[in-house]
Amino acid sequence: MALFGRKKSQPLPDDVEELETPARPQPAEGEPGVDRDWDRASDGPYDVSEWPDLDGRVDLGALRVPAVQGMQMRLDLEQGTGRVVGVTLGFGASQAQLQVFAAPRTMGLWDELRPDIARGLVDAGGAAEIVEGMMGKEIRARMPGRAPDGRVAFQPARFLGIDGPRWFLRVVVNGPAATDDTQLRPVLAYVRQAVVRRGDEPRPPRELLELTAPAGVVEAAAKQAQARREAAQRAAAEQAAPATAVLRTGDATGVAGIAPGAEPGRHRAPAPAPEAPQDGVPKAPNKPEFT
The missing domain is CATH 3.40.1000 (Protein Transport Mog1p; Chain A)
Structure with a gap:
């Protein structure tokens, strides 16, 4: 039974109880703990x-x-x-x-x-x-x-x-x-x-x-964490890419036998052969192309 719109002069039926709304607290004037005691x-x-x-x-x-x-x-x-x-x-x-x-x-x-x-x-x-x-x-x-x-x-x-x-x-x-x-x-x-x-x-x-997180906060936090992980992965990939490119360029130059900055059509002298091993242990070249 809807009670909305009832005029104040109209009494409630005997079998219906009117619900009491809690009175909203009315603080006294002044700042609590400063102008008066806190309640x-x-x-x-x-x-x-x-x-x-x-x-x-x-x-x-x-x-x-x-x-x-x-x-x-x-x-x-x-x-x-x-x-x-x-x-x-x-x-x-x-x-x-x-x-x-x-x-x-x-x-x-x-x-x-x-x-x-x-x-x-x-x-x-x-x-x-x-x-x-x-x-x-x-x-x-x-x-x-x-x-x-x-x-x-x-x-x-x-x-x-x-x-x-x-x-x-x-x-x-x-x-x-x-x-x-x-x-x-x-x-x-x-x-x-x-x-x-x-x-x-x-x-x-x-x-x-x-406590419970507000609606949408957990999902938003998960998306932010995923975005941070993806950004970190992209940054790591970008840092690794230049080093890989330089290494591949060096490999190609060494195989072609072309010294960096040399004129086209001119070849550098072949690298000297490594010294003969002593006691059966190979000796590293004096100036290795790559380490």
């Missing part, structure tokens, strides 16, 4: 029940992120399985990786995971400090790495955790935004526009939610 339910990131429309976002399955012209987006693949385990977004010289995990129905994960992450960073030779950030408690870390000259170098990073309805979103920020709050603000503004779609199936807490 996840109204400021985001949102659950799909709170923001069911794509509204220009890229659909990655368990995660929907805004599509911004000129922004770099990379899907992070798990080595060995090839499944998509996260998405890394470029904000100029800074990057932010987003990953989604299943969480319990009654409690979040961030309070439980923060000490584990900080301890793991310290055990790996880095440093970690838990501080109050623009979106709640965060970890400011220095992660050990290797510089081009082989020396140990430390990379600053921020770890943010957002607890939602039965899901947990982890954000790792690298680059200048990891230490500069001014450069961090547009990154967080983007993260707050993300939408998580966990699904209704039961999952153990901390299970990583696999």
Whole structure:
């Protein structure tokens, strides 16, 4: 029974229930974490029940992120399985990786995971400090790495955790935004526009939610990879072609007995015969034509 076009004054039949549309979150005035406290339910990131429309976002399955012209987006693949385990977004010289995990129905994960992450960073030779950030408690870390000259170098990073309805979103920020709050603000503004779609199936807490590539992206990536392989094969063939041509020309000149640059009709003197072998071992010519 179609209900479209019903006037407000017309009541519904007794056997029909009117479906309630979830109220779209209405954030308060001001920038969250700067002008006022951040509130996840109204400021985001949102659950799909709170923001069911794509509204220009890229659909990655368990995660929907805004599509911004000129922004770099990379899907992070798990080595060995090839499944998509996260998405890394470029904000100029800074990057932010987003990953989604299943969480319990009654409690979040961030309070439980923060000490584990900080301890793991310290055990790996880095440093970690838990501080109050623009979106709640965060970890400011220095992660050990290797510089081009082989020396140990430390990379600053921020770890943010957002607890939602039965899901947990982890954000790792690298680059200048990891230490500069001014450069961090547009990154967080983007993260707050993300939408998580966990699904209704039961999952153990901390299970990583696999993402899916948007329609057409996998096919386009395969075509680009094939085009790169074909271009590399053509380049290799073009590099090998001149060497082959020179070698064949040399062979023909040697067989004809014509010295390069000699006048037509004039022949060069035959090459001297090789010296007699000593002890049964042939001796190479003094000036071999080709090696």
